[in-house]
Amino acid sequence: MSQNQLDEIKKSALNDFEKAQNRVELYNAKVQYLGKTGAFTEIMKSMASMPKDQKPVFGKKVNEVKDLLEKLYVHLESQLEQKEIQFRMQNEKLDLTLPGSQTVMGHLHPIQVVTEEIFKVLSRLGYSLRTGPLIEKDYYNFEALNLPENHPARDMQDTFFVDKTHVLRTHTSPIQVHSLENEKLPLRIMGTGPVFRCDSDISHLPHFHQVEGMCVDENISMADLKGTIAYFIKEFFGRELKTRFRPSFFPFTEPSAEFDCSCPVCKGQGCSMCNNSGWIEIGGAGLINPKVFEHAKVDTSKWQGFAFGFGIERMAIIKYGIEDIRLFPENDLRFLKQFNEQS
Ligand code: FA5
Numbered sequence: 001m002s003q004n005q006l007d008e009i010k011k012s013a014l015n016d017f018e019k020a021q022n023r024v025e026l027y028n029a030k031v032q033y034l035g036k037t038g039a040f041t042e043i044m045k046s047m048a049s050m051p052k053d054q055k056p057v058f059g060k061k062v063n064e065v066k067d068l069l070e071k072l073y074v075h076l077e078s079q080l081e082q083k084e085i086q087f088r089m090q091n092e093k094l095d096l097t098l099p100g101s102q103t104v105m106g107h108l109h110p111i112q113v114v115t116e117e118i119f120k121v122l123s124r125l126g127y128s129l130r131t132g133p134l135i136e137k138d139y140y141n142f143e144a145l146n147l148p149e150n151h152p153a154r155d156m157q158d159t160f161f162v163d164k165t166h167v168l169r170t171h172t173s174p175i176q177v178h179s180l181e182n183e184k185l186p187l188r189i190m191g192t193g194p195v196f197r198c199d200s201d202i203s204h205l206p207h208f209h210q211v212e213g214m215c216v217d218e219n220i221s222m223a224d225l226k227g228t229i230a231y232f233i234k235e236f237f238g239r240e241l242k243t244r245f246r247p248s249f250f251p252f253t254e255p256s257a258e259f260d261c262s263c264p265v266c267k268g269q270g271c272s273m274c275n276n277s278g279w280i281e282i283g284g285a286g287l288i289n290p291k292v293f294e295h296a297k298v299d300t301s302k303w304q305g306f307a308f309g310f311g312i313e314r315m316a317i318i319k320y321g322i323e324d325i326r327l328f329p330e331n332d333l334r335f336l337k338q339f340n341e342q343s
Helices: 003-019 023-034 039-049 052-091 110-124 152-156 174-182 222-237 290-295 312-320 333-339
Strands: 128-130 135-137 161-163 166-168 187-196 207-217 243-250 253-262 279-288 304-311
Touching: 003 023, 003 039, 003 052, 023 039, 023 052, 039 052, 110 128, 110 187, 110 207, 110 222, 110 312, 110 333, 128 174, 174 187, 174 207, 174 290, 207 222, 207 312, 222 243, 222 253, 222 279, 222 304, 222 312, 243 279, 253 304, 279 290, 279 312, 304 312
Parallel strands: 128 187
Antiparallel strands: 135 166, 161 166, 187 207, 207 304, 243 253, 253 279, 279 304
């Protein structure tokens, strides 16, 4: 390979690079000269048979030409790219009258919507959120709540046992005990999350959600509990609704009550939702039994409290007038889409 031949290749390469009309042609020219099997690889191979003293000088020249071509390639490529963009901008037209492609927006599950509404109302009364473990010690789910082993009231909650001392929590009331043990008084909490019972029919689920309100302070009475529940029902369902308390029994409250609201569907006139009674049961409540305080080592001469608990799915079926509670966890889109507030 001579200097003249190298000059010829350089001239031809410069010419081919400059001639390229687009980036594909430019790339092909690059491969032809600088690629693995291109002209410059051949030049390097031919240098093997060159006299030793000529190799460094010739090699330097070869590298200079390669360097020049590589720089030229980068420069020309960016020029051609600009040209292509300009061409597209001049020739492509934007038709603003074409119909757009519709984006399908998701939305919150109705149970989540109801849960957030409940939190909003209770947080206005100063309640803050707690959760607690789903696999709960028998002690927290039952015993510390004044439900000792073999107590008949345990039968009210058909329980999934994990082993002899652990259960899938059957209610959110154990959160009361965790908070009483670990937090400073006075206290206002809303404990929430999934709970589990061996139940399944039109108004019962094996896996549902509860909210537990607990207020511990000095001089707390049933009047505070009733005021809180009445405010909550009005804020959640509507100001015209009434609240009623019926005596009941929960081992962890004394006295205990169940509370109902006047039926939000028929406004108390009687309909299929309320079995023609005009009232719908919401949940359980009462003043915290001193036995629960004793388990958590709370000074009962100073502190009193009330607690209430209800099911979130039940609140949702009442609010939306749904007949079968099992529709919520089925996740059938035909059902869920009806709760899209944007549509
Ligand atoms: C309790 O679970 C008590 N822990 C409530 C409580 C808290 C009382 C604090 C006193 C003080 P009960 O088992 O009644 O109570 O359940 C409360 C609510 O959960 C019911 O009113 C109902 O709304 C809901 N619920 C109960 N079982 C199911 C179920 N299987 N599916 C859906 N919701 C249910």
